[in-house]
Amino acid sequence: MTEKSVEAKGICKMYKSLLGSSTTILDNISLDIEAGEIFGLLGPNGSGKTTLISIFSTLIYPEAGSLFILGMNARRDKGEIRKVINISTAKPNFPWSLTVRENLRHYGMLYGLYGSDLSRTVDDQIEAFELGDFRDKRFEDLSTGIKQRLSLAKAMLNHPRLLFLDEPTTGLDPDISMKTRMLVKRIHEEENISVILSTHYMPEAEMLCDRIAFLRKGRIVAMDTPRNLKKHLCLGERVVISYQGQADTAAIEKLPGILGLKAQKGRVEISIDRGEESLDQIIKLFSGAKILDIDIKEPDLEDVFIELAR
């Protein structure tokens, strides 16, 4: 199937207060997400990630804009859309006194599964998300990590073509977070589905996402691949060289791929686009000096986040 997962043009969302004043939560959001992509939504608290995911998943409706999900009109064909999408919400919650298995059965039924197909799908998800030890535990007795896994399992019940994950690893310890990311990567590859996820964790976006949109105050302020985002913000690799003696630091700036340079006595800090290729040439310029230390730091999206959230 070649149609895009999401085609959004001019999406606006406003909330009216009781007194009649309205606040704009999303302002003219336009974006296309290709089929099969893992697309990340990043942005500070309150920037509108959850709201945008809720609109894309037809949970709520925008005030303006046109929206197509998997090639279907989000207003007209919402019934059809809901059959082929699913969501794992932030801070997942399910009926408390139902066990893991009962919860999955209940939601499976809401998706119209029945008979042996229902039982098999529920068992498959319990196995796929390693919930076997918890199958008969009530939701209220589960740890945050297991709740999150149950939520992912629920989101896969209808084998969606487009999956929404709102902060899938928030509140999880680093180990469980990493496992969850691997899980997301695995379902994406095995089931060949498109994923739209929101996160606050840069390593997560970097590890999972083909492209990222950065939201701020309800607007998209940047949208690109993780690599390009870093590049366009001039957040190349940072090479710090400490040396003794003489070096032609002015010549460094003229080399290709150099984004910035800070030179002090005995120490230069260079931002470069593609480290491996220019490093050799840079080192040559230090032939008259004694290099004491070279430190290379990859920029991460954390830097992008801080830069864009400003």
Added chain:
Amino acid sequence: MNWQGELNKFLASAYKNWIISRRNIFTIFELFFWPMISLLSIGLLTRFLKMDDSMVSFLLVGAIALTILQVAQIDVAYVLLFDMWSKSIKNTFIAPIKSYHLVFGALLFGILRGSVVFIILVTVSRYLFGFDFLVGGLLPVLIFLAGIYAMAAVIGIAVCVSILTFGQKADVAAWSLSGLILLVSGIYYPIDVLPSILQTLAKAIPLTYFLEYYRSIFIPGPHHLIWGASLAAFYLIFGLIMLDRAIERARKTGILLRLSE
């Protein structure tokens, strides 16, 4: 979608309510304690007032009807209330279901619970107060119960609509509706004792006609069952349309998200 899948969309809510209800110790209060209190207090009152058989039947029919109505209506409202309390509303409303799946699924379980209560109350009133509820045969009982369950659905829907429109605490308003019905539909007295304005209101409530119909078995008199049934059908359809609109509106105003926060 085939019929079994479609059926399961209904049964999903019944399944959920059933498990929650089974695991909740207070279900006993809903099913046994309060129904017994209301039956016994009315039954004993008839003794104290030395009422004749037709009066006793009048009051016991009213008491049983009210009790079943209250049990069944709360089940319909639970379909949304449970989701709200457990903050799982988003998960329900992202699924490809319609409001009628939720309402009728929950009602199905309400009918089950209501019928359990009905059997208990009928048995108790027979042995304690010598009142044979089933004397008119099975069909009138089924018609009477159907009327009560339709009313229960309408009130349950009204609760859902007000929650979706006005937010979490609004269910109180809708429960008052059930109080109003108690007052005007002739549960404990004939509606002609009401002031004329309330009589008009009583005539707009289907339960009035179902009570009138069922009592006509014990105390012969005219009834307007067809009119009552038509009214009930009208309210039910109207209620479902309103519920659909309330859901759509909640999606527009974002209340749907806030109900799960």
